[in-house]
Amino acid sequence: MSDHQRHARNYSSVSSQPDVQCLVCTRPFTLDAEVADTFEALAICRECKATVLNDDGRDEITSSSRQTARRGQRSRTSSIDSLEDTFLQEFSQLISLARQGREADIDLSSLVPQHASYNLTPNRSQRWHASDDESDGLNYVDSVFGEIESTISFGDYGGDSDTSLDEHSVTARRISIQLDNDTYMNTDTDIDPMNAGLDQWDSDDQEDVQESGFNEAVNTIPQHQQQSHDIQLSGLSEDESEDAVWNWSVTIRHREIMTNLIEDMERPEMRTALVGNPDDYVDARQFEMLLEQFAEDSNSRKGAPPAATSFIENLPSVIISACHQIEGDVICPICKDLIPTRARAKQLPCTHLYHSSCILPWLSSRNTCPVCRYELPTDDAEYERSKQAITNVRDIQVVGHTHLRESVEEISDESDVEVTHQLAIGAMEETNTSEHDARVAEQPNSARRSRGWFFIAAAPVLCSVVLVQHPMDEDYEDKEEVEEARHKGSQAYLAVWQHQGDEKNPARTQVLAEARQQQLHVHPLPASPSLEGNLWPSVPILNRGAMEILQVSDTDMVKDIGRWTPSELGKPTYLKKSRKALFGGGLFTENGDEWAYQRKIIAPEFFMDKIKDMIQLIEDATVPVLEAWEAMISDAGGCKEIVVDDYLRNLKYLPTKSNQEIRTLDEQVRLLILDVAKEQHHHQDAHNSLLNAIIDAAQDGRSAEETEDFIVGSCKTIYFGGHESTAVTAIWCLMLLATHPEWQERARAEAIEVCQGRTPLDIDALRRLKIVTMVIQETLRLYPPASLMMREALTDVKLGNIDVPRGTIVQVPRLLLHLDKNAWGADADEFRPERFANGVAAACGAAHMYVPFGHGPRTCVGQNLAMAELKVVLVRLLTNFAFSPSPTYRHSPAFRLTIEPGFGLPLMVTRLP
Ligand code: HEM
Incomplete structure (x- = not known):
């Protein structure tokens, strides 16, 4: 049992x-x-x-x-x-952990169960690979609502974008999406502290590795004896765990077993057996030793070289002040010690701060930021040439597949490199090309390590994605994985697309022949009328090893997505596993009959007649925020900078x-x-x-x-849906109103007129809030919390004029639809709530180009509730406070679980008379 x-x-x-x-x-x-x-x-x-x-x-x-x-x-x-x-x-906390999330892993990790194993790393140590079974379910590809969880950064990733929001577009100018399935598990970044062995210097993270080892040992206990519990053991010894309290997930049946295990754990030989190769786990004290080892081992190392000497010498120092401490104390990511106020710290271009004594030895060994892997210049000519080659590849707008692949191989240190470049669909313009932008966006190191990088240049320019490597190429080294995926019953590798021009390309001809031989579907993609002689279709396919992802932003195709039932075009099947911790088996991830059943139960609970009974509850929920802000502001003499998202989310920052x-x-x-x-x-x-x-x-x-x-799946789904998306929308509303004072005034005037004296608020009042509604709609257009719609063709379907074979993953980037200038006009990337004055259809011509709540049968069940919540919150906040931008705000929308302000949202809040 x-x-x-x-x-x-x-x-x-x-x-x-x-x-x-x-x-x-x-x-x-x-x-x-x-x-x-x-x-x-x-x-x-x-x-x-x-x-x-x-x-x-x-x-x-x-x-x-x-x-x-x-x-x-x-x-x-x-x-x-x-x-x-x-x-x-x-x-x-679970959501918060997922938000902090690791860079995405889209591909086999989400499809193919992996088994715990050791891997030899370039510095010849062994690394523990967590078994998929032990995985938390949060490291995977997908994000909220079934999306590919990626690191998407807008504008200056990790930097001060210093956007003047009043004058410029409120949306960022470039979105880069990093699909980096290796960052956590297995990359050549094993010497990069945030991604591999070195992250074990953090006692928090040590738990992971130790635990993995422990689980392996525990797994030897016969299955029928097992039960999962969490117990806490104190540190193993002073040597190995100074002050850590280690948590172990143990699997035991009887108290005796538990006791025995605890005793066993104290024995040194057992410790070794459980934690694997101790060389893999480096704490802060071992850091220097490791650096030495790198230095000695540099010849055999395949990873990045040291940072350029001139760069290290000229690395700026900053004096830590209040502006560095907006998000709390400044902690050196290497030694985890505080960098106190007025102390001098070294700052990398990505803005991460370190003790000089910590970062300088590191940079003399590696040219990446230990936190974000921002890449620094090197003195290594060959390396720089390689980097340049990648840049060049990206700059080419339309490149033949084979040619592209050759370019990459030249510079690749991994066989499974996927290169990306931008595939023009219609007009493609260059976006912000400041040196910093370019460097951050390029990040060749990450590109080389990751299995997939692709870029979407977004507002004000629409373009799409590209991709590059086909998994069935003759020299594709993950063939075995693909095979394994297929044998393990993965539905996701059933189709191979035949591109225009494939017949002229020997490598592709071979691919197609192989695919046919293996009885995979081979589906032709129609020729693109917009790109003459291109080798890629107008509908780009993103290839991810065992998955082919069809990227859809064409309006007819999007429209058709809403026409298929969830049994035909459903949520990707991998989601059920990858988002298990967040959603269990809830409505978000179910398909077919189970979805229909759950939807029938849950949807009526969010009909308007139910919502009106909830308004009082919603209002009550705003009271603690209002009271807290009032107290803070009155203490500060009438105006105070408040990090509003802290309150609207009410989530605590989690350090691990x-x-x-x-x-x-x-x-x-x-x-x-x-x-x-x-x-x-x-x-x-x-x-x-x-x-x-x-x-x-x-x-x-x-x-x-x-x-x-x-029960668990449904409750999680409702809680997540009800909390995260609504909170982040409220946050963006405040940002946009703070930076557009004229709209703030109009919304406030309306709120006062309609709602003043109405306590509690009622549904009629909410319905009369036209300006506030327009503001919310425009906010959801510019920052749709669920930024990607993911589907899997569960049967052969047709989208637009494209036959989409069963097994294909379909991805619709909502943001691209919402910023499409053909649909929304030249001002698509500006905050103009008046566009919704006559409804959605009048705003964009085709209702399916505005899909913040989705469309088709899987449209959001909670949208009435969400709109009611947002209106109540905005009315109560706007009638009590005035908002203006804080000088410390850095505009950097980031895709975590939802699209949210990357550095939080500090606003200047003034109590209204
Ligand atoms: C501003 C707030 C919200 C936004 C932007 C939002 C957005 C969305 C979107 C885009 C989908 C469709 C996902 C897809 O196409 O795969 C969705 C589905 C869903 N949402 Fe929301 N949502 C919000 C608030 C809520 C609230 C308050 C609840 C419930 C309390 C909720 C519950 C759900 C559920 C259960 C589904 C799954 C529906 C299905 O698959 O049949 N959402 N939401």
Whole structure:
């Protein structure tokens, strides 16, 4: 019986459990009164569970859990509330971890289960490859709403873009998307501290690796004996863990096993067995040794060379001041020590700050920023030539595939390089070409390491993507992976596209012949009328090893996407796994009958007649923010800089991004949701009809485990959908209103006229808010939180005049639609809410070119709620405060889980009289 089955059984039969003694504190407790979860098998009371689950940095949660335990006998309402609070906190942390997310991994990692293994790195140490099974589900490709999670940066990545927002376009001028599936697992950046062995110098991250090793050992315990729990062990020894408290995900059945394991862990030989090759894990003290090793080993190293001596010598120093500390204390990323106010620090062009003594040795070995891998000049002529070659490749607008590939190979140090260049579709203009921009955008090192880089030049220019390498090329070295993917039942590698001109290209002819031989679909792409003699079609295909992604921004094709049912054109199947931690098996990721069933349950709960009963709740939620701001502003004498997104998100910054944390959180969130559901189930309460609807629907003919999965998935989906996208939209609204005072005034005047004296607000008032609605619509156009729509052709479909074979992944970049000048006019990249004065259709000609809430059958169920929330929040904020830009704001929209201000949103907030 699986954990979940056991838990599920407990869930349904909890009320009759006898008293038991807690194994940890020996206190007798009643399972009924405590929490019924997998800890019961170990007979651990809730209070001890809270302690056990605690890890550093989550004290609040623990204390909240403890409080929950202490309040065990209090009223049911407060018990549900506290469970909900704890759930909200923990799920928020899960989201936050995903937002911090690693650079994306699109390809086999999301398709092909990988097995834990060691890999030999260029510096001849071994590296642990986490097994896919152990993965948290957050390292993958997709992002919110099934998108490819990427590092998309607009404008000056990591730098001060210093945008004058009043005068210029509010959207950035270039979007680069990095698909970098190797950054976390296996790249030649193993000597890059943020991506490999060296990141273990951070005790937080050490957990990951240690844990991986530990899991391997634990995995030797027979499956039938296993249950998943999280226990906390103190540091292993002073030598190896100075002050860390290490969290281990353990899999055990009996207390004895746990005890034995803990004892075993203390034995040195066991430690070695569990943590793998100690050489792989470098802490700060070993850093210098490692640098020496690099120096000695430089001949065999394939990675980047040292930074140029002249660059190092001229590296500017900065004095740390308040403006560096906007986001908190400045910590040197290498030694993790504070760089105090007025201290001198070295700043790289990407703006990351280091102690001089930390960064200079590093740069004498590597030419990348340890944090972001921003690439610095070198004295290595060959390397610089290679870099230039990549730049040249990108500059070529239309390049034959074979030729392109040759160029890349010349400079590549990895066989699986994917190069990108921009494929012109219609007119393509160059975007901002400042030296800094160019350097950041090029980042050849990353390009070479990553499996896929591609660029989308966005506002004010529309163009699209490109790609480059075809996986079936004769020399494609990932063939085995592709084969493996196919054998493992991946649906994603079923089609090969035949491009115009392929018949003249021997390599492609070979590819197609091979594909046919392997009985893959070979589908012709129509000739592009816009590019004469090009080898690439007007509809670009992004090839990702085992996946072919069709990039769609053509208006007819987009329109057609909405016409196919979710059984024909559904959410990519890999999503169910890759976004499991965030969404479970909820509406976001389901297809077919399961999707239809869930949608039928959930959608009616967001109809307008339900929303009107929620307005009071929404308003109540704004009160703490209003009160907090009022207090801060009055203390500051009437005007204060406030980082508004901190409040609107109400998420705490999390210092670590360890898998362990995500996994622990995921499990905790699951348990908490089930606790809330159980409370709700035993005490029917009309207050939360959505939850009741979900619980009732969940029990409809499902097994206990499926019931739980249904409840957990649905709750996560609703919470995520309801929280993240709406919060980030509210944040962008405030930014745009702060930088467009005339619109702020108009929106405020309307809010005062319509809503003043109306407490509570009601649905009629919200409906009369025309200006505010236009502002929200325009904000969603410029910053659609869900920036990509991803689909998988679950059957052969036709989009526009293109036959799309089953298995193809279809990607629609919403932003490109929203900024399309043909649809929106020459001012597409400007903030002009008046364009919506006569509705969406009048604003852009074709309603499907405006899709912030999606379109077709999978359109957002929560859009009514989202609009109501946004209106209430804006009305209450605008009638109480005035907003203006803060000088410390750096405009750098970033794609994390949603598109959000990369450096937060500080605004000057003034209390209105
Ligand atoms: C400004 C706020 C919001 C935006 C921009 C937004 C956007 C979207 C988009 C674009 C989709 C479609 C994804 C796709 O095409 O694959 C979607 C789906 C969904 N949204 Fe929202 N959303 C917002 C708020 C909400 C809220 C408040 C809820 C619920 C509380 C919610 C729940 C959902 C759910 C359950 C789906 C999945 C629908 C399905 O696949 O059938 N969203 N949302």
